[in-house]
Amino acid sequence: MAREKFSSRFGFILISAGCAIGLGNVWRFPYVVGQYGGALFVLIYLLFLILLGAPIMTMEFAVGRASQKSAVSALTTLKPGQKIWKGVGYFQAAGNYMLMMFYTTVGGWMLAYFLKMIKGEFNGITPTQVGDIFNQSLQDPFMQVFWMIVVVALGFGVCSLGLQNGVEKMTKIMMSSLFVIILILVVRAITLPGGGEGLAFYLIPNLDSIARYGVLEVIFAAMGQAFFTLSLGIGAIAIFGSYIGKERRLLGETMSVCTLDTLVALMSGLIIFPACFAFGVNPESGPGLVFITLPSIFNEMWMGQLWGSLFFVFMSFAAMSTIIAVFENIISFGIDLFGWTRKKSVFVNLVLILFLSLPCALGFNVLSGFHPFGAGTYIQDLEDFFVTYNFLPLGSLAYLIFCTSRYGWGFENFLEEANTGQGIHFPKWTKVYLKYILPCIIIFIFIQGYWTFFMK
Template sequence: MATATDAKPHERSHEGPEEGSHEGWSSRSAFILAAIGSAVGLGNMWRFPAEAGANGGGAFVLFYIVCVILIGLPVLLSETLIGRHGQASGPYSVLRMARDSSASGNWQIVGLIGVVSSFLVLSFYCVVGGWVLYYIGIFAADLVHTGVAGGAFQGRGPATIETLLPELFGNGLLMVALDALFLGATLFFVARGVSKGIEFVATWIMPAFFVLIVAITIYGAVTGAFIEALAYLFTFEPSKLTGPVMLAALGQAFFSLSLGMAGMITYGSYVSKDVNLAGTSTIIASADTGVALLAGLCIFPIVFTAGLAPEAGPTLMFQSLPLAFQTMPAGSLVGFLFFIMVGFAALTSSVALLEVPTAWLMERFGLRRTIASVMLAAGALLLGVLSALSFNTLAGSYPLTFLPLFSEQGWFDLLDTLTSKLLMPIAAILTAVFVGWIAAPRIVDAEAGLTGGLYRFYRVLVRWVCPLALTAILLVGIFPSLIGG
């Protein structure tokens, strides 16, 4: 009579990897750095300052921190404990926990939605990563031309600097090439595996990122309007804490931690049983929040010194900052280092985005890591081409214009909307419901690393507060008119 261990690889793949066959982190610190790298990305460096600027500064920041503690951290811990218990990719970790809890195996849909979300986000995230590479090249060339001492782009007027991004958007071939280059760097590290690739990125690039962001923040404090930036970010005005601001802060807390994409489930599956998940999750959430705040303190002193508007929104990083660096001492060098720093943050996140579907594809079809990651990167590149060309050649082409949520959206915006407003919130809601109501309490208790009142508080948050708050994100994303949008 055949046993489970006698089954062929493709037969076992439906249940995930065998016990003890899964890769793992070499240490607790490696996991923490990798998880921080997964969470810290363009959401911190680009979206947080833009959202803070557009939503009144201090009121937004305060409520954002509250949301990280009450919603972001519980969901982060929930995803991580699912992965550690399941010791497999997102879908198979959820499946294993469901079966160990005598629940339906259909709950693996939570992980499957995360896998799809990660793949789709990767496809357009690398396009934005290509923009970062473009600005690294622009500032490197300017540094060679003007030297270290003066401001950036000497001899060029503001109008010329402001055309840098539109010129990139108008060059479809360059956009695709930069997308492919950034995706290629991501593939290189994921194909090398957990210890030789992903862990290398975490243990070397993340410390370099932290050194750069602290150094540039100090630079802004010395040469820029640091006191003004502090007042802007941390002065709480109750009148500015409106419904739309609170929902924006809640959304930022959710997206900043990269929840709903099975990333923390996948990374959690590589964690050994002796690691306290509650403590490490708190470190990860704190570091991610700290980076977001540092990004504000890094960017706003420079913006205020140049007399630019903090409400510039998404163009703050790619158009306002290059203008600001023109007025700053050593502007070319600081601009070059700034975009290197942003590139590091983007790379650590894109590595996590590719690892999520790679881990699943390896387990589902018994593929080697190299083959699985190359196949996924090729698919992401094809979608990335559509996203890149939606700014130029395919501008005005709206694939799903017959659906109100996607009307008049090109490929880039469509993929962004599909993931951020639908798939990710749905996956996060289901994660909270699964851990709070479906998974056996004995399993959650054993994995979470919480005791007494803290454990009871966590259970209340994950059962009630998180699902309700995440449902608000989902509903406002689908029906923006609910907040007057």
């Protein structure tokens, strides 16, 4: 059976960007930017995006395009007969399932909040009451499971329509709408009275942060954010390389995806900081920002119900674009490994993901007695820990070794694939950096992640 292809380069770039653009762009990026020195942090982050993210993403695209397979069998297709690469493929596949075990529940929160915003449930209530709504919704097992099922059904429903008619078409609509909505929200936020202070905090380099945290901590934070923002290491990006032709060199395509991902992250800050400063609110990190702080701000804003509804459409599209992209990867596992039809792989994986997503959805209520990392932590924290601190860095390290070592595909083969077509040339002189230096950086990020998580 001939492998499906994207109908356009635009579709390929948008869906790859959709996979990379996730909720971390909104609820983590603005916070760490503000914490670590504003524009100065952004410049360091962009440098590491080029040094860390771009090479590994290009490798994922190259492995996907050369093998014409998904993560589970791509490495063994290019390097047959070595069991270690088969094991790595299964490890990366497991990362996709683990990510969806909690991401589907969080995606459900976005859809639920969009509906709450439209219905006006936040109108005229205090920030404490907004917080109560969020906490009560977490404690309601029926609501948690219901919205998780809606997200899973929507995601697999889109994927069941095929690559071009389902995944590509819907992602084009969602991502195009996402950029329009975010532009409208940026204009609204920066024109708020007092919003200028938030802009200054966000955009003017703040050397006090360097003095407070030290140069090394700021660099490590930028390095970590650049590394984790692109969802690299689990083959979620590689699958889209397998759906494109050989017309374009891959580094240029990578830079397009990185640019879109960074734009969304930067523009999220242009919404959040002016809004928080205009209403004297701390721009915290994590779910509290999105589900408590921002609804309280929209509540005080003129036409806040409209702006709030638009914001949660934006957040829903950011979540669903990632979910659909990873579901497409998961569906391709069944097609590549067992020769299933798309419809059969959709059905089997829909049932499997529904089952695997239940612990997270029930982790805040029925299973709330389980605290994997101590009081105040839940099943979601455990699943997120596995993905963020294990699957992403170790999977990325595997791609690096595979594409630079003679025990894998090798640098010459990678370079030939990456530089097939027109566009930006991937430089040969980067071999020493990619083979010896970048793996050490990733190992450092891996160790630093564990140290930060367990020691701080």
